[in-house]
Amino acid sequence: MVSSDGRLEHLIATATGIFAKQGYHATSMRDLSRASGLSLAGMYHYVRSKDEILFLIQDRCFAEVQAGAEAALDGVQDGAERIRTFIRHHVVFFAGHMDKMKVLSHEDEELTGTMRERVRERKRAYVDLLTGLLQDHGASDLNPGVATYALFGMMNWIYTWYRPDGPVTPESLADDMARLFLTGFLPSTRTATDLVASHGG
Amino acid sequence: MVSSDGRLEHLIATATGIFAKQGYHATSMRDLSRASGLSLAGMYHYVRSKDEILFLIQDRCFAEVQAGAEAALDGVQDGAERIRTFIRHHVVFFAGHMDKMKVLSHEDEELTGTMRERVRERKRAYVDLLTGLLQDHGASDLNPGVATYALFGMMNWIYTWYRPDGPVTPESLADDMARLFLTGFLPSTRTATDLVASHGG
DNA sequence: AATTCTCCCGAACGAACGTTCGGACGGGAC
DNA sequence: GTCCCGTCCGAACGTTCGTTCGGGAGAATT
Numbered sequence: 104m105v106s107s108d109g110r111l112e113h114l115i116a117t118a119t120g121i122f123a124k125q126g127y128h129a130t131s132m133r134d135l136s137r138a139s140g141l142s143l144a145g146m147y148h149y150v151r152s153k154d155e156i157l158f159l160i161q162d163r164c165f166a167e168v169q170a171g172a173e174a175a176l177d178g179v180q181d182g183a184e185r186i187r188t189f190i191r192h193h194v195v196f197f198a199g200h201m202d203k204m205k206v207l208s209h210e211d212e213e214l215t216g217t218m219r220e221r222v223r224e225r226k227r228a229y230v231d232l233l234t235g236l237l238q239d240h241g242a243s244d245l246n247p248g249v250a251t252y253a254l255f256g257m258m259n260w261i262y263t264w265y266r267p268d269g270p271v272t273p274e275s276l277a278d279d280m281a282r283l284f285l286t287g288f289l290p291s292t293r294t295a296t297d298l299v300a301s302h303g304g
Numbered sequence: 305m306v307s308s309d310g311r312l313e314h315l316i317a318t319a320t321g322i323f324a325k326q327g328y329h330a331t332s333m334r335d336l337s338r339a340s341g342l343s344l345a346g347m348y349h350y351v352r353s354k355d356e357i358l359f360l361i362q363d364r365c366f367a368e369v370q371a372g373a374e375a376a377l378d379g380v381q382d383g384a385e386r387i388r389t390f391i392r393h394h395v396v397f398f399a400g401h402m403d404k405m406k407v408l409s410h411e412d413e414e415l416t417g418t419m420r421e422r423v424r425e426r427k428r429a430y431v432d433l434l435t436g437l438l439q440d441h442g443a444s445d446l447n448p449g450v451a452t453y454a455l456f457g458m459m460n461w462i463y464t465w466y467r468p469d470g471p472v473t474p475e476s477l478a479d480d481m482a483r484l485f486l487t488g489f490l491p492s493t494r495t496a497t498d499l500v501a502s503h504g505g
Numbered sequence: 506a507a508t509t510c511t512c513c514c515g516a517a518c519g520a521a522c523g524t525t526c527g528g529a530c531g532g533g534a535c
Numbered sequence: 536g537t538c539c540c541g542t543c544c545g546a547a548c549g550t551t552c553g554t555t556c557g558g559g560a561g562a563a564t565t
Binding site for chain 1: 327329330410412413414446447449450451453454455456457458459460461462464465466472476477480481483484485486487488489
């Protein structure tokens with residue numbers, strides 16, 4: 104069970120926690136060594152560099168959240184309901200995986216070169232997914248880019264203040280944010296009424 | 305003009321730009337020396353440590369944005385209009401001072417000890433200002449904390465994507481965000497009344 | 506039995522870091 | 536002229552950084 108793969112997973116999981124708590128640059132390889140149980144040199148058997156650890160965290164996390172969103176959207180037809188589904192998934196996933204999502208959100212500009220591009224590509228795909236959902240719904244009088252990033256902002260900011268063990272459950276957090284955004288985003292009374300009706304029962 | 309005070313201001317301004325671009329930890333005192341024109345040792349005549357430079361940026365920036373918000377709110381009576389005023393001021397200020405606001409938002413957890421507490425106090429005061437505005441308006445069915453941080457999130461996320469020289473003006477950005485938030489937050493619009501009625505009945 | 510391969514580490518490498526030391530320069534005070 | 540003080544710097548300090556080197560233990564392969 105402590106096979107080669109298991110150790111790499113363990114290293115990544117450990118690094119995720121420490122990067123989330125201390126930040127990427129403030130964390131040394133010696134910190135990771137101490138916390139993972141591997142020696143300083145031993146970590147380099149699993150990983151090419153410190154950068155690569157950050158890359159692995161971000162690459163996997165984006166893949167996971169993207170796949171989860173697509174799975175959640177599967178079968179949902181109504182445009183507004185698809186937006187709501189995306190928001191709910193993103194927020195609940197975020198609240199359930201705060202460490203890696205914090206590393207994803209906060210250590211956004213630390214990678215360089217090929218790894219940076221790989222992660223950027225994943226990010227672009229994920230952002231495009233939401234932008235597509237907003238555009239599919241059509242008529243909002245808000246600037247589409249502003250709406251997309253305003254929504255991502257209110258969701259991704261979670262890592263700065265939300266405590267999963269506090270009084271607000273991930274589900275109510277997700278519901279509040281979905282309601283806040285959709286009520287503001289959807290333009291007509293009719294759609295808003297339909298939305299509440301379909302939501303309430 | 306290159307008096308003692310002027311040099312300190314210049315050092316802080318230079319550091320703000322570099323911290324915003326590279327991040328606090330990725331910036332060395334030698335970087336600041338090179339960019340400011342002062343020697344490595346010379347900077348320590350104006351500043352006790354690298355930490356203190358970050359502190360000065362954040363402390364001053366919070367003071368500035370707080371004072372600006374209070375000035376903007378002066379004389380505005382209507383509750384909803386006060387919220388809109390706060391949003392507009394925050395967003396326009398953010399868009400007009402991206403570097404320092406990015407350093408304020410992104411390098412939030414880098415200070416320690418007394419400086420950390422000083423900045424935290426300023427932050428608490430500023431957050432309390434908005435929370436107060438939201439509470440003053442009363443009846444929203446959203447969790448007050450969630451509403452506050454959702455709003456700060458969508459506003460502070462600006463530094464990750466907004467380009468002041470792009471097609472979106474700071475004013476339209478501020479208007480869109482104010483509209484997006486207020487429509488979702490305020491329960492008492494005509495359409496929203498219908499909405500709540502159909503939901504409750 | 507000999508060889509190769511995977512896994513892993515103690516010790517060290519050179520570079521870069523934040524900070525400090527001792528002193529230089531110049532202008533006002535005595 | 537001498538002293539002092541604010542301003543500023545070259546050079547160095549001790550530390551920590553990410554990474555590498557050379558090799559050992561043990562299983563697998565030949």
